[in-house]
Amino acid sequence: LGMASLGRPGYINLGHDGDLPAKSVEAMRERAVEVMNAAAARGITYFDCARSYGESEEFTACWLFSRAEAAAKTNVGSKWGYEYTAGWRVQVSDGEAHEVKKHTIAQLRRQLGESLSLLPNLCLYQIHSATIESGVLENDEVLDALAALRDGKLIPGTGPIVPGLSVSHPQVPTIEKAIGLERTGARLFGE
Template identity: 50%
Template sequence: MLLKGLPRIGLGLAALGRPGYINLDRTAQIAERSEEAMQQRAFEVLDAAYAAGVRYFDCARSYGLSEVFIRNWLAEQQQLVPGDGQIVVGSKWGYRYTANWQVEVPGGGAHEVKDHSLEHLNAQSAETLATLGGGGGSGGNSYLKLLQIHSATLESGVLEDEAVLSRMAELRDAHGWRLGLSLSGVAQGKTLRRALETGIFDTVQATYNCLEQSAGQDLLAAKEAGLEVIVKEAMANGRVLRSPPLLAAAERLGCAPDALALAAVVQQPFEPIVLSGAVTPSQAESNCEAMALAESLRGTGEVEALMEALVVAPEAYWQERSELAWN
């Protein structure tokens, strides 16, 4: 198992690798957005996350310079040994970054463009390999251990494309990578069920949080089928932190709202690694408190009550997410 034994909070670089993202209140948290400033910010957050116990780091070709930032940070960590399994890096192919290092794309243009073709897999896997290195067939000398399809959907046809799936298997064998897919949208569960039928995936990454819980049973089925689960957007891009029931529960329990939101996901039976989306060191430190908090709340009924109070219909959740502004 790739992720077994790693701490249950990981760090996603979706918001750290590029100047613009859809998280709420981003402008108040990040002032300077140059490449140099964003790399320095990424280093500060990576330092804090590592010190707090994070050992899984998640990036993607479409997350701006996320692969470059994690590579440069790892190069400075003299205490780490590539390939020893203490640090695991995952990346994704399938979206092309098109924002040209802008917070807002003129004319409302796209920040990233989906392309699940074989040609794009070949191009982006080569770019990832050049940036982060190969895993090596027998453990290797790289931190990169996981290659994921970025936001696989039934509509894109990627799970029916035998050429793509065969090529991913070739990359797995050549570089020692594990294979995964990330999911998005109201059909996450249905897409995951189809992915399980292919038999080639080792991990699944899905959106799951106090608001959007629709994929829960399918994630549990995936775990029981032998896949490891990673959860993204566990704070719903910041939306869950504006929920009165969450804020009230955090005040009553004497904990930070962000830690409680993440702890509720950590405690789920599919045993995920839950990605922090921190963009400041203090956020990373607070997010990591979720690991101890989840254990302290186990068996109290607090998490179950919170999940019941906050859940919304997936259609409403994804519609609201689609309306979030890049900032």
């Protein structure tokens, strides 16, 4: 279940206002819980969050912590690299963005810490909208950190977490480059 439109009030999605007419944090959390309950009842076991999806991680964490049986069957992934900057506003000022891309080691470390503080059962952590142009697939510090994450060595007490990526256009060159990346004798992505 993608949590993008459930985790923040301003999201470009057809019918968003009809599905989520109330925009307070509390109302959005309640609606997210309703949707997660319905998804789990229908056998959906993967929830996709991102740091830039507003409160998606917090909403998912609340749902998981209140439903131990469902949590045991649920896999959660999240994404790093975009920072949510809209501050729960639907409309932002001209020239202002809802989110800002930062594919740096500092952003990875900060956002991973934030994600793990909410989602200790995180199983997949993806570069959000990786592109060749962002340079993230040539950033040795980032790639080494993702390999350590994969190997369970980045953060003491945390087991292995699969690194991944979502892509923006053009997709094929980015995916081909990512598939070819290796660290510590193993492919970084796609195993």
